[in-house]
Amino acid sequence: MEAKNNRIVIAIDGFSSCGKSTMAKDLAKDLGYIYVDTGAMYRSVTLYAMRHGMFAADNTIDTEALQKAMPEINISFRLNTGTGRPDTYLNGECVEKEIRSMEVSSHVSPIAALPFVRQALVRQQQEMGKEKGIVMDGRDIGTVVFPDAELKIFVTASAEVRAQRRYDELKQKGMAADFNEILKNVEERDYIDTHRETSPLKQADDALVLDNSNMTIPEQKEWLKQKFEETMEKLG
Numbered sequence: 001m002e003a004k005n006n007r008i009v010i011a012i013d014g015f016s017s018c019g020k021s022t023m024a025k026d027l028a029k030d031l032g033y034i035y036v037d038t039g040a041m042y043r044s045v046t047l048y049a050m051r052h053g054m055f056a057a058d059n060t061i062d063t064e065a066l067q068k069a070m071p072e073i074n075i076s077f078r079l080n081t082g083t084g085r086p087d088t089y090l091n092g093e094c095v096e097k098e099i100r101s102m103e104v105s106s107h108v109s110p111i112a113a114l115p116f117v118r119q120a121l122v123r124q125q126q127e128m129g130k131e132k133g134i135v136m137d138g139r140d141i142g143t144v145v146f147p148d149a150e151l152k153i154f155v156t157a158s159a160e161v162r163a164q165r166r167y168d169e170l171k172q173k174g175m176a177a178d179f180n181e182i183l184k185n186v187e188e189r190d191y192i193d194t195h196r197e198t199s200p201l202k203q204a205d206d207a208l209v210l211d212n213s214n215m216t217i218p219e220q221k222e223w224l225k226q227k228f229e230e231t232m233e234k235l236g
Helices: 019-032 038-051 063-072 100-112 115-128 141-145 159-172 180-196 217-235
Strands: 007-016 033-036 075-080 084-088 136-138 151-156 207-213
Touching: 007 141, 007 207, 019 033, 019 038, 019 084, 019 136, 019 217, 033 038, 033 084, 033 115, 038 063, 038 084, 038 100, 038 115, 038 136, 063 115, 075 136, 075 159, 100 115, 100 180, 115 136, 115 141, 141 151, 141 207, 151 217, 159 180, 207 217
Parallel strands: 007 136, 007 151, 033 136, 151 207
Antiparallel strands: 075 084
């Protein structure tokens, strides 16, 4: 796969709450690339389903209603000039805060496991990456969305470290948080994400592994910068 005007596709996959999004946003900003948070896309579909009563009391999903609604679900990203990062919009409404809630977190995996949801969003994601110069993070970017991406990173960290990060993040935003509930959610999501039939979370054969359990953000940035430079050198 050739780089277009010296620009490439960077695919960042990994477990939930690994800090993938922060890492990918920062990398995109440093490179002047477009950043796409695919997790936010699945969270937006989840929020839509929750708002439209598509979850029953036992958490089963009215898949027929959701499938019918998919063409009406428009997800886009707009740069927030205050933060310098993109915010997620659902049908024209900024839902960046709503999609990060614990309630959405606990409903997103079953939505993301639905084949028709994944197919619809993968199509949109592939369209976004056609011009290169993109950093995309998610669960199946290097394996399904961009199997030919020039640089693939697979991020991992222990469940406890990830739960602590999520807890700290929610507290910082002034949102309610319970460490044990978050840890349980992280472990459940890991299980669902790695065991679903459609596009399970797995490391691409040619992905570089980054275990950031004991790394600082500046150390991660340095590691990513180095891997990017090595990739560009190889491509000549």
